[in-house]
Amino acid sequence: MALITKIREKSGIAAGAIAISLILFLIGSDLFQGRSSFFGGSKDVVGEIGGEKIKYQDFQSKVEEISQQYTQQSGRGPSEQELSMIRDQVWNQYVLDFAYGKEYEALGLAVSPEELVDMVQGNNIHPSVRQQFSNPQTGQFDKNYVIQFLKNFKTLPASQQQAWVNFEKSLSQDRLRSKYENLLKLSTYTTNVEAQKEYNAQTAKASVRYLYVPFYSMPDSSIAVTDNQLADYLNAHKEMFKGQDTRSIQYVTFPIIPSKLDTASFYNDLKRLAKELAVAKNDSAFAMMNSDIKTPYYATLAEIPEDVKGQLGNMTPGGIYGPFKNGMSYSIYKYGGIQKDSLYTIRASHILVNAPKGASDSVRATARKRAESILAQIKGGASFEAMAQQFGSDGTAQQGGDLGYFKNNGGMVKPFENAVFGFSGTGLLPSIVETDFGFHVVKVTEAKTNTRYKLAAINRTISPSQSTMDEVLRKADAFAADNQSKAEFEASLKKDKSLLMLRADKILEGSTSFNNLQNAREIVRWAFDDERSIGDVSKVFQNDNQYIVALLTASTDAENVKIDDFREELTAGVRADLKAEKITEKLAGISGTLEQIAQKYGAGALVETANDITLAQGVLTSAGADPTALGKAFGLKVGKRSKPFKGEGGVFIMETIKSTPAPAIADLTIYKNSAKMLAAQRTSFYINEAIKENAKIVDNRAKFY
Template sequence: MALITKIREKSGVAAAAIAISLILFLVGGDIFQGRSSFFGGSSDVVGEIGGENIKFQDFQKKVEELSQNYTQQAGRGPGEQELAQMREQVWNQYIMDLAYGKEYESLGLSVTPKELVDMVQGENIHPSVRQQFTNPQTGQFDKNYVIQFLKNFKTMPVAQQQAWANFEKSLSQDRLRSKYENLLRMSTYTTNAEAQKEYTAQTAKVDVRYLYVPFYSVADSTIKVSDSQLEEYLNSHKDLFKGQNTRSLQYVTFPVIPSKADTASFYNDIKRLAKELAVTKNDSAFAMMNSDVKTPYYATLAEIPEAVKGQLSSMVVGGIYGPFKNGLSYSIYKYGGVQKDSLYTVRASHILINADKNAPDSVKAAARKRAEGILAQIKGGASFEAMAQQFGSDGTAQQGGDLGYFKNNGGMVKPFENAVFGYSGTGLLPGLVETDFGYHVVKVTEAKTNTRYKLAAVNRTIAPSQSTMDDVLRKADAFASANDTKDKFEAALKKDKSLLMLRADRIQEGATGVNNLQNARDIVRWAFNNDTKIGAVSEVFQNDNQYIVALETGATSKDVVKVDDFRDELTARVRGDLKAEQITKKLGGISGTLEQMAQKYGAGALVETVNDLTLAQGVLTSAGADPTALGKAFGLKVGQKSKPFKGEAGVFVMETTKSTPAPAIADLTIYKNSAKMMAAQRTSFYINEAIKENAKVVDNRAKFY
């Protein structure tokens, strides 16, 4: 499915359509070998795009068609995640048809049959087709595979033919979007003035001295903020505080934990299974049929739990071992001996010092010298793991360089694989290993082996019985019934300290989870139901091995923004303004040098110096990146001192001591191209947002799913 991920990254809305088409088309196997209470309210409108209502029945019919195609090809129904992807595909298809489609039509854009043939089997193969029809032996795209597939197309099942038709439609839409984006992208340009501005921002420099009084130097407790001030600030800064539809909850969890009787019954079951496993002839099939978690019959050392590894040397063929505990799961093993594999397995750690293969020789030499220095320190007694955390340049650094287990099957680049599997035993490799990624300091932590162990494992998890679940459900139901108002709910929590209460603030309408509760759409739908008001107490919800009773404590609306929706942020902003007024007033009555002003002001005032500031990357010492202060620094004449002014997080008095203008430059091409490239990179996102805004897209799917 790496193909699908790449497509999504490249093409936004159109990519989602291609991605799901590929899921439906490819899920049956190798294509060229032929293996192949919804409603939250009374409305039936699932959304609106371009002034057209999308009825739930029509929307759901399209989802069901995709679901049926998936089931026919996969041999099973789609899971919740796959259904969510299908709903997303259908929604994006509506956007393509109703929003993008009108734009394409007005410009006369289309994809001809000839273009489609060219994308599938011509000279300009679409990346999705190219990656799917790749020869597994050569790793290269093979057009003959495409031709072979199309020759056999009419003999394929109807569902697969339809899936291919949908896939081709997605290719056309992707090409249409590319044409549309390219038209707009080519219509943008960068002027010489913009290029000059970019050049100046990167090369003009100033040295500054400044007095800085951060807001945090004034205690919050000394600044009183009233509701009227918050209301006034909100009204004058509405563009900063956009409303959202959210809900806030308190909820009580009633975990379902196996009882003593459940545990005793489980142990009896494990003992019975151990006896039956000991005498069964087909132990692998027995283990498979009686396990909650399936494990391989032939296991490498890497696949065997640590608790079992320690007993391998004393195991005898036909012996029963265990149970071994792993969380709530227990395993019993029947040992069947060993078998030699054609591949070896090893475990190793490394410290990578990056040096790209195309880097200049001087860069490579510096990287090698650094890696040799690290190797020497480890040989001298330094901790490999500590050195990996300090100097490692890839994702393994935080794990002390641990790469885990891997086989000699090409999973690692060849020079690295040869070095590790060519080493006997464990320990630090004496020399560096050079690859296209750079230089590796390597330590083999578990020696290579091609031994596989025959272990028939019965893995069982202690689970609560139905009786136990019923008991907890009755308890949760009694709580919900007895505490059906906000006051009763909160009083019950104060009275019974054993109840576990949690909060969930600002839940989004389309959320699938609530805090760490996964698959909690039923709770979210209840919270957003039109009949659910603030103070309402829910019925009992089941979520995995627990029951939930929720109290709705808050709600925000995208249409009506209130102070309480942003109270903390508003309070911080208003308090900052009040502190700025207080600090500015005090500094306004002080004269002298910056040092004299700081001394007269008292605690909290800092005097700092920063040299070589640029507009593009200017950072002040204590204040950090402050655009207001940065602009003031470039606006002052050399030797000029500003009046006190408010910055992002404090008040400044700025003095520019040196100014170095940007040198004259004859050719601004580099800066013009850089600005143009940055604008082009944003084009796709801005187009998508503009089209959706223009189409006034209203998405009500969260009320139905």
């Protein structure tokens, strides 16, 4: 399944088209459940696919069309992240039309109108249709909802009708891709020889003794590596070092933080508000009008911050309390007493032993016994939290089973809710609780209460004043103006130790962020500008709560791979080869048993034994799953010793002391089917890669967005 997922990620172009159609169709079109089910060459050429040039005007027109439909149906414009996704889907649609489309046409593949009807309301419903038209009570697909929707189709707004048309188009494209892939999957096969090879790799066993000298036993400093050696290694391993268009930068940040004057002014303002809140006739309205962050006037324990909760016992009606700090925000409260609610709030933890509804009686019985055993251990003094981390089978396990606060309003399944709210006080429930999910060991950590607290809260966030922001901007501007070269930039950093310099290496052209900087697209576009040169210093960029000045330090070119692009990796490869030569040369001059050779070699040489290893899953003690060493182990005759040879992590001398061939087998069907299934699973990925390579796709979107 993991391989299938990976393949789908690599080749999900049609799935992406369906996703964007769902965005436009599902928002606002849920007529039956009252809810939305989505919460998601030339200078004017955006790209080229299969020889077809895509003009910026055409591309942007499609993006704007979909964005307008999104706005009409969702009531808001797409966020930057959603807009990026829309651009991706428009691009993928072009890939489908210009790259995949030609392949479908050449084979005569099509989806008939009758086939489309079958996918929407027939016997072979498409998963995307099933997802939308489900019964809210049962969660199961209901064809009647589809029929009702289509009957009302002409009464829908034009934008929603168009969205459905686009959605149906994406269903056809997904079906076409499935047909194409299935057709090619039929061409995969596994021979008897391949099946026998797979069987042997999994079943044949060998036991070996070997001398191993790992590369790490020889200091890197003892191996000198030259640029000529790096160049030779790069030329010999070009397939391992594929080029990319990247940029590397250094950048200085100028944080925009409140000054001392800002802080003093903020505290004075907070004191003034506290006095006014104390005498306000409508304290809740006054607090709401003067808060940066709104909080409810009637609050349950679940809604009250921990540090405030701890002071509730000392509060008297009419009193002003605070300020309480939370990050850069401060809160003051006017306490107004308590009020009883119709619902109770409680806090509890649980340990779920999973045994879902529908599991066999034996599975449920085993789960019950395990839960009862856990309960008994906790009653005997074991830590509930530790047991939850060890035995819990849901997402709360790592939090010691903590479920947080919840109310008796149906948020929990009924048996669980009844058991927890039927318990008085705090502590461990005496019996396990059975639900459709399995068996729960439960501890109430805060007793149920229907008390709500009247808290008029003024929440204010301290922020820099405009004058402070202007002063920081002035400093950033001065730095950028005074340091227009790499030498000046670096000299200023050495001179002024208060400046914070960071670096970002090998940023990709389409990146929107790097390091911890989000929304950094403007900086990336600056670095990739065609007129930019190494050593250029940027203008001042504003990024959230800081100003940034960047220095372009390096670039790589996908079409011109240089040593410096992969210096670290190349150095490691050359160094390993040179170490292997030195180790092999030294070992070749030593004779005797493996132990004698190791002793004469000196520090770093290990002699180990590995018993009953297989070629498919063999692991050596210190060297791990070294494929070269494993291959040598199965290639040697029993009693024979190899010459020193280089593995992935060191040099070996190997002796095979026992060999157990795979037993004769009459039927290789299992191994043949397994190999065939793996080959079929890879087909989607290979198809996608082949089509993209054949289409010679050039993606220039990063130059426009």
